[in-house]
Amino acid sequence: MSEAKDLIKKMVELGNQDEEVKALLKGWGGTIQYILNSEEFYVKYNEDGTAEFVEGKVDNPNFTIKASPEYWLDVLKGKEDAVMGFMQGKYKIEGNFMEAQKLASVLKKFEDKL
Numbered sequence: 001m002s003e004a005k006d007l008i009k010k011m012v013e014l015g016n017q018d019e020e021v022k023a024l025l026k027g028w029g030g031t032i033q034y035i036l037n038s039e040e041f042y043v044k045y046n047e048d049g050t051a052e053f054v055e056g057k058v059d060n061p062n063f064t065i066k067a068s069p070e071y072w073l074d075v076l077k078g079k080e081d082a083v084m085g086f087m088q089g090k091y092k093i094e095g096n097f098m099e100a101q102k103l104a105s106v107l108k109k110f111e112d113k114l
Contacts, residue, residue: 002069007076012053021109022049030062036069063095
């Protein structure tokens with residue numbers, strides 16, 4: 001398991017305990033598929049703002065992030081800017097790009113906790 005995958009799993013656990021994060025995500029109810037080289041997993045967000053980390057692939061995610069585990073780890077740790085990285089082609093997003101932009105604001109809530 002890559003460090004990026006471990007960190008996403010940890011972020012889900014932390015987010016489920018953080019009222020501010022849950023408030024940001026409340027009512028969304030979307031799914032993010034991650035493909036980090038050979039690792040495939042997704043995070044399902046519930047209407048109440050909580051989330052679930054699930055191994056494997058999901059049908060019809062809101063969007064899919066395709067990146068190297070090393071690059072995505074840098075995004076998660078705040079060493080790389082997600083928007084700039086996308087524009088520079090360092091990773092790909094398939095699906096609803098506008099919803100993916102919401103993720104960037106949620107990621108910022110974790111920078112001081114990781």
